[in-house]
Amino acid sequence: MKRSLDTILLIAAGLIIWQLLHMAVPYALTSPAGTAVKAWNMLNSATFWPHAAETGKAFLYALLLAIAGGLAIGLGLGLNRTSAEVAEPILVSVYSLPKVTLYPLILLIFGLGVPAKIAFGTLHGIIPIAIFAMNAVRNLAPVHLKTVKVLRLSRTQTLLTVFIPGALPEIVSGLRIGFSLTLLGVLIGEMFASQRGLGYLIMNAIGLHDVPTIMAVIAMLGIAAVLASAFMLWLDHRLHHRAA
Amino acid sequence: MNSAALQPAQSAHEPSKDVHAEMRGVTRVYGGDGKTGGVQALAATDLRLRRGEFYSVIGPSGCGKSTLLDVLAGLSRPTTGEVLFEGKSIDGRVPEGTGVVFQEDASFPWLTVADNIAFGLRRAGIDAAEIQRRLDYALKLMGLADFAKSYPSQLSGGMRQRVCIARTLVMQPRIILLDEPFGALDAQTRLIMGDELLKVWRETGATVVLITHALDEAAMLSDRIGIMSARPGKIIEEIKTQWPRDRDSRIAANPAFGEITARLWSVLRDESLKAIHQGNKSSAGLA
Amino acid sequence: MSRVGWIRLLVVGGFILAIELLCRTGMISPRVLIAPSDMAIRLYRLLLSGQANADIIETLGNVAISLVLSVSGGFAIGAAIHALPRLRRAIDPFLASYYALPFFAFYPLFIVMFGLGRGAVVAIGFLFGVVAMIIATLNGFDRIPRVLVRTAEVYHMGPVAAALRIKLPSAVPYLFTGVKLAIAYCFIGVIAAEFIMASSGLGYAIAYAFNNFDNGKMYALMFFIIVLVTIVNALFYTYERRLMRRWGR
Ligand SMILES: Nc1ncnc2c1ncn2[C@@H]1O[C@H](COP(=O)(O)OP(=O)(O)O)[C@@H](O)[C@H]1O
Ligand SMILES: [Mg+2]
8 A cells, every 4th residue: 555655765864864874973873783682681671671661560550540530621621711821831830841841740749659750751641732722612513502402401411412422522632642751751751760760771771871671662662652642643643533 | 203202391382472481671781790791792682482383593694693593592691681481580600401402513422323312311311211212202203203313414514403302302391402513514405303393282282482594494484483683682573474383395386485485584684784894893884 | 811821820839838837837848849939949049050051051952952853844744744645644543653652762863863962852842842833734735625725726826925914814824733732742852861861951960869868959940841831831831822813722
């Protein structure tokens, strides 16, 4: 198919650029082939998997918390026009804060360990999900809200049969961004306040100037993120297409 | 086919003197603090609708037609005055027995045609067999039977509007309010849809209020036509047509059709000119 | 100020007051968080002493440079991708998952490429900001009404004139969103890079204070960043609102 061909071409172009960069600065950047070999070796070593599992677990909890909290905040605020208008600039401000600087605070509250990572991941992901969910509810078609009144639906019926399905496409768009940022949050958390996880592996490798390990971990994370994102994008297109 | 499928729960009447819905001195101001400022959309408006009649409201654009419909339906509160439906005052809530078809496409894009039409019935807890019966009838009546499983995005604008009309009809409303429902359709489709609406009106015995800006539509469909003034709108004249109950768009060949259209236009022309020149208030005119 | 504005002020004020009370009554230990008023006082002293000036100027410079690069670069790249629909479709999933990557890890690479100066930090700020701008540009160009594109054809406008006089203005609301996000992401990228790796700048100063158990200085600097980002956001938000109101959006 033409579409998969385009994707392959794009990936090939990316690999060629990567290879050229590697040839320009060989010590700072491992080649694509070298990275693949290193990644394969890591996947086959027993020491790698506990780190991956640790990151995966923290990420899963953080994502669940971010989705639940983000949807509750976003839907709750979006249902009322005034509360949405009050909250929007506040949420946007919080969103744009460099949350790294809050890391000391998180550490002081949660101590070193998994809870701090989860908290940090949630902190990154919850706001974009809330913002998208809130705007999704605010942007529901006014004529649908009128229809709800004409049919004399109860609040619960309205929420379940009009608000949520109507807002779903935008909510999925928010989840896509929330997903990425939650993962970023967990990884940053691991990078400088943990003895386990993929973020720790990267940080440790940076300290040892072990470039192949850095590249291999980032490449594996990148592939996982792209696959997850492609799935959500597919879902997104389906929902938006149906609504178009 | 069971033509009783969409009859309102109460038995239908011939057009009678019996007042079905009424607006008494209703005004509506948008924005402002209630006393000063804001846009007055409706001036003190009186309107009495007889049970089972077909009433059209015509007026220049922006004169307050949609506002009148929203207030009559209970979708927005009048600033002053009172709206009564079946003898009871309505305040801020749509009374049971009211159906509304909007100008915009109000179909839910996430539901199939059949699910859209059955939407209100399912929420009202009506039993499945009855839902299916009304659904089948409405799909046939609106010519949508082959599209029951399609999504609105796969339909033309006219078909989507028919979905919305069907969704309203299956609730068996005793009064049906339509806000320029055919505004987005081409001229021929409009005529056909008008005939369909007449058929529904005859078969259900419901009271119909049709908002329109098309002279011919008002003239050929209605028992009575209310003409609205430029904003702030109110009904300044009512015209009776005396058409037989059994009629369709071919009535345009009747000489009376031309007379009614001409009378409508003679009143409406002045109001439309006023409405257009409302945009020039600050300048001294074009002289 | 509008009613909504007052409510917002009340909400934020109430929140700060609540934290203040929790800290002052000792419900929150000073080892975890110091009272906001204390942060403000310490920040005031810090600014007076001039100790932090070099770091502040360094960070603001880094953010400004990476912002200009991300906005102009992101617009150009976004416009180019939009002109190539096949590339566009193929690249979408990559753009969407971009922000999950911890590019800080490329810091050593950037030091090799750009040297020990601010280049590496700016590069990370740019990497953070540019993709938000690319995505916003694509969004904006997607939503240009077809009728406007055809109007350009009716007036026989060339591709460049059409892009500048029709497409750019009609995509402006989305470009604004892109700039807003780019501001946020440049701050995030620059400060995070400084925090984790660099040896100067505000992020570094916070990390340094943290490692030396100097809570007072740490919170004063965090407070400074929060206030700074909020002010930059508020200014931009107001400007955008005014422009959009004039255009009736
Ligand atoms: N929600 C609203 N807020 C403020 N003004 C409104 C609102 N809705 C309608 N108007 C104004 O009220 C007047 C009448 O509107 P409307 O009833 O929609 O007119 P019509 O349906 O006859 O075109 C118009 O001038 C319109 O601008
Ligand atoms: Mg209208």
